[in-house]
Amino acid sequence: MARSQRKRRGRGIVLAGVLTLLAVQATMTYGINRSKLYWADPEYGTTVGNLALRKAEFPQRSLIVVLGTSRSRNGVAADWLSQPVPGEAAPPLVYDACLAGGQPIHMLLMLRRFVAIGAKPDGVVIELLPALMREVETPEGIPARASYLPLNPKREAARLRYDDFDLVRAYDRDRQWTWLRAWIDAQSAPWYTQRYTLTSRYAKLWAPQENVSALNQWTYAIGPYGYCPIRAGTYTDDSRQRAGRVAEDSYRHLLKFEAIDSVYDRTMRALLNYCAEQGIAVVGLLMMPENSGFRSWYAPRTKRLVQDYTAGLAADFGTRVVDARDWIADDQFMDGHHLLESGSIPFSDRFQRDVLRPWSRARD
Amino acid sequence: MSPSRSGAILFCTQEFLLFTLAIFAVYWLLPYRTAKVYWLLGASFYFYATWNEELALVVAGSSTADYLIARGLDRFPSRRWRQVLLAISLGGNLALLAYFKYSNFFIESFRQMLAGAGLETSGGALDIVLPIGISFYTFEAISYTMDVYRRRIPAERSLANFMLFITFFPHMVAGPIVRARAFLPQMRRPKKLNWYRLQVAFGYLVLGLIKKMAISDRMAMIADPVFADPGAFGSGAVWGAILAYSIQIYCDFSGYSDLAMAVAHLFGYTLTFNFDMPYSSANVAEFWRRWHISLSSWLRDYLFIPLGGSRGGGWQTSRNLMITMALGGLWHGASWNFIIWGIAHGAFLIVHRLFRVACQRRPELEFLLRSHLGTIYRIGLTFACVSLAWVLFRAPDLQTASTIYSRAFAFEAGSPMTQPVEILAILSSAVILAHLAGRSGLRKYLYETIPSPIVGIAWTAAAIVAMALAPDAGKAFIYFQF
Numbered sequence: 001m002a003r004s005q006r007k008r009r010g011r012g013i014v015l016a017g018v019l020t021l022l023a024v025q026a027t028m029t030y031g032i033n034r035s036k037l038y039w040a041d042p043e044y045g046t047t048v049g050n051l052a053l054r055k056a057e058f059p060q061r062s063l064i065v066v067l068g069t070s071r072s073r074n075g076v077a078a079d080w081l082s083q084p085v086p087g088e089a090a091p092p093l094v095y096d097a098c099l100a101g102g103q104p105i106h107m108l109l110m111l112r113r114f115v116a117i118g119a120k121p122d123g124v125v126i127e128l129l130p131a132l133m134r135e136v137e138t139p140e141g142i143p144a145r146a147s148y149l150p151l152n153p154k155r156e157a158a159r160l161r162y163d164d165f166d167l168v169r170a171y172d173r174d175r176q177w178t179w180l181r182a183w184i185d186a187q188s189a190p191w192y193t194q195r196y197t198l199t200s201r202y203a204k205l206w207a208p209q210e211n212v213s214a215l216n217q218w219t220y221a222i223g224p225y226g227y228c229p230i231r232a233g234t235y236t237d238d239s240r241q242r243a244g245r246v247a248e249d250s251y252r253h254l255l256k257f258e259a260i261d262s263v264y265d266r267t268m269r270a271l272l273n274y275c276a277e278q279g280i281a282v283v284g285l286l287m288m289p290e291n292s293g294f295r296s297w298y299a300p301r302t303k304r305l306v307q308d309y310t311a312g313l314a315a316d317f318g319t320r321v322v323d324a325r326d327w328i329a330d331d332q333f334m335d336g337h338h339l340l341e342s343g344s345i346p347f348s349d350r351f352q353r354d355v356l357r358p359w360s361r362a363r364d
Numbered sequence: 365m366s367p368s369r370s371g372a373i374l375f376c377t378q379e380f381l382l383f384t385l386a387i388f389a390v391y392w393l394l395p396y397r398t399a400k401v402y403w404l405l406g407a408s409f410y411f412y413a414t415w416n417e418e419l420a421l422v423v424a425g426s427s428t429a430d431y432l433i434a435r436g437l438d439r440f441p442s443r444r445w446r447q448v449l450l451a452i453s454l455g456g457n458l459a460l461l462a463y464f465k466y467s468n469f470f471i472e473s474f475r476q477m478l479a480g481a482g483l484e485t486s487g488g489a490l491d492i493v494l495p496i497g498i499s500f501y502t503f504e505a506i507s508y509t510m511d512v513y514r515r516r517i518p519a520e521r522s523l524a525n526f527m528l529f530i531t532f533f534p535h536m537v538a539g540p541i542v543r544a545r546a547f548l549p550q551m552r553r554p555k556k557l558n559w560y561r562l563q564v565a566f567g568y569l570v571l572g573l574i575k576k577m578a579i580s581d582r583m584a585m586i587a588d589p590v591f592a593d594p595g596a597f598g599s600g601a602v603w604g605a606i607l608a609y610s611i612q613i614y615c616d617f618s619g620y621s622d623l624a625m626a627v628a629h630l631f632g633y634t635l636t637f638n639f640d641m642p643y644s645s646a647n648v649a650e651f652w653r654r655w656h657i658s659l660s661s662w663l664r665d666y667l668f669i670p671l672g673g674s675r676g677g678g679w680q681t682s683r684n685l686m687i688t689m690a691l692g693g694l695w696h697g698a699s700w701n702f703i704i705w706g707i708a709h710g711a712f713l714i715v716h717r718l719f720r721v722a723c724q725r726r727p728e729l730e731f732l733l734r735s736h737l738g739t740i741y742r743i744g745l746t747f748a749c750v751s752l753a754w755v756l757f758r759a760p761d762l763q764t765a766s767t768i769y770s771r772a773f774a775f776e777a778g779s780p781m782t783q784p785v786e787i788l789a790i791l792s793s794a795v796i797l798a799h800l801a802g803r804s805g806l807r808k809y810l811y812e813t814i815p816s817p818i819v820g821i822a823w824t825a826a827a828i829v830a831m832a833l834a835p836d837a838g839k840a841f842i843y844f845q846f
Contacts, residue, residue, distance in 0.1 A: 001812070003560075009816045010563030015567055016820025024828060187377065192831040199832065205784055208585075208835050 006229045028190040033161045039190070041159040046222045047097050051119055054082075054093055054225060062092040064283060064356070065114065066226075067107035067271075068127025071288040073098035075339040076125075077348040078225035081356065091352075092122065092360060096226030103132055104267035108274060109164055115278055116163075123281040123359070126271065127288060128321075130298070130306045133237065133264050134257035157182035158193055229341035232336050243335035247294070251337070256299040260309050272317045282319040283359050285310055289328040289347055294336040322355055372415045375537075375623055376507055376576060383411070388630050392557050401524050401551060404532065404631060411533040411645040412496070419495040423531060426460055429453075430505045431526045434519035436514045446513060457502040464494055469698030477721045497537045501530050503662055508544040509841040510666055517545045525551050534627040538620050540638040547633070555632035568626035571829075575619030576836045579791050579831035583612035584836055589759055594767040598778035602771045604788055605781070609758050610751040611795055614643065618655070643750075644799040645741040647720075651750060663692050663699035681717070686710040696757070701765065705756040712749055 003007070032040045039045075053337045055063065066076050073096050081094040097114070099106045107126065114120060157179055162170060168179055186193045199207040221228050235243075275282050287310070298306075327350060332343025339347060373379050387407045394400050413420040433453045435676040437446050462470075478484075508529070511517045520526040530536075590597050590605035597605070618639035628635045642655035652660045652771050664673075668688040674681040686707065693706020732738050752769075759765035771778070781788070801807040811819065 006560045009556055010559035010561075012564055012816025013563045013820040013823070014559055016817035017824040018820075020821045020824040021828075024824070188378075189831065191828045192834065195832045203833075205786060206582075206833050326725060 016067075024191065025188070029187050032187070032190060032194070033163075039194050039197055039201075040186070042201070043099055044113070044159070045127075045227055047099075047110075048113065048117065049113070049117070050222065050224050051095050051097065052227060054095060058090075058093050061090055062121075062122040064094050064123040064125060065097045065111070065121040066094065066125045066127070066286075067102070067110060067285070068096075068098040068103040068125075068131055068288070070098065070100040070228075071129070071338055072096060072125075072127045072286070073100070073222075073226065073228045074230050074334070075288050075347055076227065077229070077341075077344045079223060080345060081225075081350050081352055091356070094225065094356070095121075096228070098127070098226065101236050102127075103199075104264060104271050105168065108267060108271040109160075109167060109272060111271070111280075112164075112167070120278060121280055123283045123284045123363075124275060125286050125322075125355075126268075128310055130287065130302070131254040133252055133260050133306065133309065134254055135259045137263040147264075158186035159269060208257065220310070227344075229344060230338060231341050235334060236360040240334055243338075247335040247337060248297075249305045251294065252297045255297045255302055257302055258305065260305065265309075269312065269316075272313070276317065280316060281359075281363070284320050284322040284344055284355050285314055285354075286322045286323050286351075288337070289333075289339060289343070290325045291328075291330040291333045291336045292326075293330070295325060322351070323360045324351070373411055375620065376573070383407075384627055384630070391631055394656065397551075397554065398524075400555065400631075401522075401528055405524055405528045408457045408528065408531040408533040408536065410702060412531060412536065414668075415496045418723070419493065422460070422495055423501065424527070426456065426502075426505065427530045428523065429529045430509055430530075431523050432507055434526075435521075437509065437512045438519040450509060450513045454506060457506050461498060461502045464492055464498055465646075466694075467492055473700075495565055500539045500541055501536060503541050503659075503695075504544070507541070507662060507666060511544060517548070520544070520548055532628070532633070534624040534631075534633075535635055538617075538624075539656075540621055540624065540636040540688045541662050542636055542658070546636060550633050561629050561632065565626045565629035566820075566823060568622045568629065570827045572619045572622035572626060572788065573827050574830040575615035577834035579795065580612045580615035580619055581835050582783075582787060582791060582833065583608040586781055586788055587612055587758070589761070589766065589782045591768070594764060594771055597771070597781050598780060599771055599774070599776050601779060601781045602768055604785065605773065606755060606768070607753050607792060608788055610747070610754050611792060613757070614639070615755060615795070621647070640800045641799045643747055643795070644743060644803050645746050646739055647716050647746055648709065648749065649716055651746055652709075652713070659692070661697070663688050667691060678718075678721075682714045685713045685717070689713065699761075701756050701759060701762060704762070705753055707835060708756065712753075 024108055028039070041355075051065075060223060066072050066078065068076075076094070076096050076098075078094040078096045082089045082091065097110050099110070111121075111124065156168075162183075165179070166184065191198065196207060223229070272282060276281075307323075310323075314321045324347065328339060328343045328347050332340055367373070373383055385500055387404070391400055391403055394403055409420055409424070412423060423611075430453055433449050436449045440446055440449070508526075510516075512519050525548060528551065529544055530562075532542075535542055586608035587605045591609070592603055594602060594605075621635075621638040624638075625635050636658045638656060638658050640654040640657065642651050645651035645654055646824070668684055671684040671687060672682060687710075689706045689710030690703055691706070693702040693704070693709070696702045696705070721734065733742060750771075755768050756762075756765050759768060770776075798807075801810075814822075
């Protein structure tokens with residue numbers, strides 16, 4: 001091939017390659033930030049997808065969204081709560097919009113996104129997780145598994161759209177540039193940074209098994225009402241014991257604190273203020289069931305502090321605290337704080353009786 | 365002994381990409397050739413210093429010593445003085461290698477020997493940090509001083525040029541082992557960035573990414589669990605791991621070489637071609653002409669031939685082959701595994717040589733073996749021998765290698781592979797097809813006939829898919845440890 005021919009051919013190849021790269025980058029970045037957020041955040045994507053379907057199915061019913069953690073996702077049997085009872089008026093549509101490891105910032109993000117897509121709920125139930133209330137520092141480089149500490153930008157930034165940044169930066173002012181850098185890293189080469197969700201969705205054979213397992217647990221197992229029951233047959237006594245030990249290692253030391261984390265308080269109040277601004281009723285501030293062993297890890301001062309703090313929040317925002325920590329027997333838990341399906345039904349039954357129905361009646 | 369620290373710039377990372385782009389941008393803005401050399405030299409030392417600052421000084425010191433010795437070789441006509449200088453260079457480089465890489469191996473082996481004789485010793489291993497790339501740059505330095513001694517090339521007059529030859533960051537960490545006579549003249553040629561060079565770099569980059577991220581790291585997910593605990597796996601999984609590791613090491617090492625060539629092209633340099641479809645070899649001798657070409661040619665030119673090569677009788681040639689391959693094995697790592705691996709290849713080469721001589725007396729057999737079916741058989745046999753030898757290369761110790769061999773050749777029940785067998789089948793087929801396409805000329809034909817925009821789009825799509833298929837934990841390149 002002549003030299004000039006080689007150069008012309010080289011130019012064609014390089015330019016076509018660069019343009020292709022830019023096109024794929026732009027398409028995926030636009031998609032993630034506009035319509036295909038589930039590429040970056042499959043848990044949210046599946047949640048909002050199912051919510052949209054339920055709203056379309058029952059357009060006339062009022063909507064109550066439960067914002068919380070995996071405890072609520074496993075424990076609030078939203079499909080059961082949404083079933084009409086013969087002879088009675090159709091209850092509100094209840095939907096579990098919970099995230100594994102969810103913190104107030106996640107709940108606020110979720111709610112803002114629901115409002116943005118026209119799925120504004122009539123009411124919300126907000127889960128309070130006492131372990132998140134403890135005052136902590138903001139270390140860099142914390143492991144991704146430590147979701148009960150301040151957010152890890154490297155892990156979380158990929159889940160955010162650019163619109164979400166003002167919120168995150170307000171929450172974590174000391175690490176604004178870290179968040180921006182992490183977000184830019186995540187947005188560049190999204191085919192690489194989002195490869196687990198992409199392969200798990202479109203090329204399951206190639207998805208690393210441990211990532212598929214995690215996604216199966218927190219994404220693909222999400223039911224049509226967002227409820228994710230822990231069913232009989234999916235665990236053994238051995239696995240329950242192991243899970244219990246993991247819970248103890250994770251939580252025991254977190255339930256001995258003497259001050260409420262100011263960042264937790266600020267974001268929880270931001271969430272409640274947002275509800276007020278949007279005219280979204282706060283049905284209750286819910287503390288999910290825990291077994292007796294779990295409850296014994298609270299230091300006495302911590303117990304009082306949590307009670308006073310949650311009561312203060314409820315009073316400030318005109319709602320109630322639903323302290324359901326001692327509602328369910330010990331043998332109905334997977335690990336001391338996640339309910340089995342057999343425990344979630346009696347919990348949901350009592351929740352409906354003591355909380356939802358009175359609220360609906362008062363509203364009507 | 366690991367040289368890396370948390371700030372090290374690793375290949376296939378965002379940091380390396382940003383580093384390379386920054387160096388590239390300034391490089392082509394610099395007007396003078398000398399300025400370009402100094403810029404690259406500074407970048408190369410910075411790159412090395414991110415691994416270990418103190419050892420960067422070791423590289424600088426040993427390079428300076430070799431530069432001065434080569435200048436002396438040019439200057440002094442006396443044969444005796446020249447031999448002394450060469451001996452100093454060889455001794456110095458080999459001493460560096462011996463100290464940093466083999467001290468603890470020699471100490472431990474000596475201790476085991478004494479223990480075998482009933483003598484106990486005290487004391488632990490030396491705390492030595494292995495300089496990254498030492499096996500590669502010492503061999504480059506040795507080849508340089510020997511070429512100057514043999515008057516094949518004049519000594520390089522510019523210290524900066526010589527140091528850049530040694531420390532040029534794309535190839536410093538894991539080769540290819542570049543010859544001075546191939547690299548130094550490139551520094552004196554004017555450099556121009558043109559579309560052709562960019563396209564060549566682009567092509568090597570895509571190839572390197574596919575091999576490393578989509579294939580090698582994926583094969584590691586199959587091989588690593590089995591080599592970590594072979595007793596837990598069945599024979600099927602063991603054979604799967606042997607095949608997977610054969611593919612892993614090829615794609616890992618040749619992928620690195622491709623990336624090194626891509627980066628070098630960005631700066632106007634061409635590095636030595638290091639892999640030429642080695643698994644399409646019909647015998648072990650051909651395998652070593654196609655695998656890690658820069659090392660095998662170095663061993664041939666600076667060890668095998670000085671030992672006598674194949675100029676003596678059959679016994680002497682076999683002896684020279686065995687010494688060369690055993691030392692070649694030792695070069696890879698300070699462990700008896702590598703030495704035995706080298707000896708195994710030495711044995712393969714000797715057997716091949718004897719068989720070839722026997723075939724020459726049997727024309728019908730030779731005809732049969734050179735037929736299509738015969739060639740396929742020979743390629744399969746060569747691949748099987750090479751793959752089985754890789755077990756020694758990969759296993760952490762001889763005990764593990766022994767367990768793998770026993771589970772491979774005696775049917776043993778156990779756990780299956782940890783990854784779907786379809787992945788192994790698909791990626792193995794891809795490597796085979798790529799070899800066939802390369803050997804048959806199909807790749808060249810396609811490249812020259814398909815319109816250039818289609819080629820560009822296809823290469824980009826392939827790179828994107830390769831990155832999307834990269835498994836969770838990206839692994840460092842295997843040859844970084846050498």
